[in-house]
Amino acid sequence: GAGVSQSPSNKVTEKGKDVELRCDPISGHTALYWYRQSLGQGLEFLIYFQGNSAPDKSGLPSDRFSAERTGESVSTLTIQRTQQEDSAVYLCASSLKDNQPQHFGDGTRLSIL
């Protein structure tokens, strides 16, 4: 499809394990964002990639969280040594440029046992 694609759609893992979440943005979109949505909460900004500029990592909650993006394509969000409070839906969005509307994927629902 032509939308933002995220995988896996659901992930259940044990506390202490590492997880990797993937985002395929809309083709041609230079800006890519990661947000976290906890149960009953709004969306919390995590990280923002724009072209070749250094990413804005100001929303990452701890050094256990990291993200990479290959050029203007796929991005992966990695959470090391997962904790129960990491349980949430992780949403990825992309936009044509950073001042254009953001289009969201359906997210990865992460559950930490």
Place this chain on the structure above:
Amino acid sequence: QQQVKQSPQSLIVQKGGISIINCAYENTAFDYFPWYQQFPGKGPALLIAIRPDVSEKKEGRFTISFNKSAKQFSLHIMDSQPGDSATYFCAARKTSYGKLTFGQGTILTVHP
């Protein structure tokens, strides 16, 4: 620091009624205010957006009202339908920078 406050948390409206959701922001540098609609299990979808150079924007049954001096904006859904039942998020950002700051969301239920 919560920079965008949204109310109410939940809202129940009868079919055909008007749904009103309010948001207030703190950062005067914000100059783009979108509303997103989210259905269960889906990502948020852009519904309508406004910039502070206008006080109102209407698209179909959805209207945004904007009060720059009060730093408030609201979403009005006219002739609400059961299919409008969803969670609605207001958001804000600076035009020159993509990062969105979201409100806490409003769960709207429209009864038939």
